[in-house]
Amino acid sequence: MRSADSMNRRLRISGILAIIGLLVEALCLVWSRPIAFVVLVCLGGALIGLGVLLFLYSLVSGPTHPTNASGVSQDKR
Amino acid sequence: MPTIAIVILVLFSAVLAGVMVVRPAITVSRAGKILAFGVLFFLPLFSLVAGMDNEMERSKSTAFCLSCHIMDSYGKSLHIDDPSYLAAAHFQNHRVPADEACYTCHTNYAMFGTFKAKLGGLRHLYVYYLKKMPLPQDIKLHEPFNNRECLHCHLGARSFEQGATHNADPATLPAIKSDTLSCVSSGCHDVVHNVGHWGDKVKFWDGGS
Numbered sequence: 001m002r003s004a005d006s007m008n009r010r011l012r013i014s015g016i017l018a019i020i021g022l023l024v025e026a027l028c029l030v031w032s033r034p035i036a037f038v039v040l041v042c043l044g045g046a047l048i049g050l051g052v053l054l055f056l057y058s059l060v061s062g063p064t065h066p067t068n069a070s071g072v073s074q075d076k077r
Numbered sequence: 078m079p080t081i082a083i084v085i086l087v088l089f090s091a092v093l094a095g096v097m098v099v100r101p102a103i104t105v106s107r108a109g110k111i112l113a114f115g116v117l118f119f120l121p122l123f124s125l126v127a128g129m130d131n132e133m134e135r136s137k138s139t140a141f142c143l144s145c146h147i148m149d150s151y152g153k154s155l156h157i158d159d160p161s162y163l164a165a166a167h168f169q170n171h172r173v174p175a176d177e178a179c180y181t182c183h184t185n186y187a188m189f190g191t192f193k194a195k196l197g198g199l200r201h202l203y204v205y206y207l208k209k210m211p212l213p214q215d216i217k218l219h220e221p222f223n224n225r226e227c228l229h230c231h232l233g234a235r236s237f238e239q240g241a242t243h244n245a246d247p248a249t250l251p252a253i254k255s256d257t258l259s260c261v262s263s264g265c266h267d268v269v270h271n272v273g274h275w276g277d278k279v280k281f282w283d284g285g286s
Contacts, residue, residue: 044125
């Protein structure tokens with residue numbers, strides 16, 4: 001239960017990072033200044049990248065399926 | 078893809094990501110997992126790539142280059158009413174696309190030329206925001222202008238190949254083509270932007286785009 005909570009927390013943080021990154025990107029797209037590209041890549045790209053990485057991490061560190069004594073996943077039975 | 082479409086895509090992605098933030102528990106189901114993958118992996122990365130591509134295209138525009146005020150004089154030089162001004166003659170006669178005038182001449186037509194041009198642009202940003210800006214007339218090219226950039230369009234053109242001055246000496250044309258004699262060298266096409274040396278008598282053409 002605790003690991004499910006931590007996965008949900010990671011998904012939330014990942015989503016928040018992605019949202020902030022996407023909003024930065026949207027602002028840069030409507031802001032026609034040369035610095036906008038740098039902000040888009042350095043700030044927007046970094047936030048989105050972090051969000052995606054955290055999402056991927058939450059997948060590999062998430063709760064595993066319960067297994068029986070023979071080690072066969074319940075999904076496969 | 079037009080900018081407005083990308084902005085809509087980006088905002089749509091943000092809204093969907095918002096759903097994941099509010100209801101992360103939907104990832105318990107298989108459909109929720111697929112949705113999470115689309116919303117937190119595929120859509121943000123796709124939006125980022127689309128946005129960067131859009132910015133890269135926009136950075137080729139004349140308006141983009143002239144949006145730094147230090148470039149004002151160079152923009153103005155495109156409207157000088159004198160055909161001996163190389164940049165003005167190219168811009169006003171649409172020998173280069175008017176909306177990508179700066180990029181067309183100042184990019185590098187070799188391999189990775191576009192990449193090098195963008196890298197040069199980043200250096201401009203660094204100087205513009207973090208260093209002491211030079212006066213417009215003191216701005217110099219990073220490296221001497223390569224004839225390759227001119228020959229990208231002019232090579233094979235009759236006006237270039239059979240031009241009287243180009244053929245006055247049989248050694249001239251091969252020297253131009255091998256970049257040993259610069260097109261913008263003294264006595265040839267040496268009046269390009271000439272910012273800071275216009276004098277009082279220069280007139281401007283305000284027609285066209």
